[in-house]
Amino acid sequence: MKIVNLTRVFEYNGVKLPDVGAHLTPEQVKDVYAATYPDITSAQIEGPESKGGKLVYVFRRAVGTKGALQIAIVQRDGLPFVVPATPRQTTLLAKLRKTLKNLGLRLDRILGLPRMG
16 A cells, blocks of 8 residues: 655635645635635635645635625536636626627526526
8 A cells, every 4th residue: 555645735716825734724724815815714615625646625705795796607527616706707797798688688598597687
């Protein structure tokens, strides 16, 4: 039997974050990064998942926060999940909706989603 030490890697909002201390729990690592990423404090910790010889933990922000637009995207294994949109994505989606409305179309119907309002 061969024992392999895997390096921990943390991800938050698409950003890879190095492990700040192997002696820290994932919750403690999250607390350290809260100084740089304040929204991380309410994030759920997912993982670890073994990828490329590393243990990957994902800090996933809670969706449905007040005022946050949600977009469904395909992540892994063809399964969709919902993530908060960036301000740029929100702007682009609003422009797309307006353009489609001018054409008499609705984005939710095109994508086969429940009515978005």
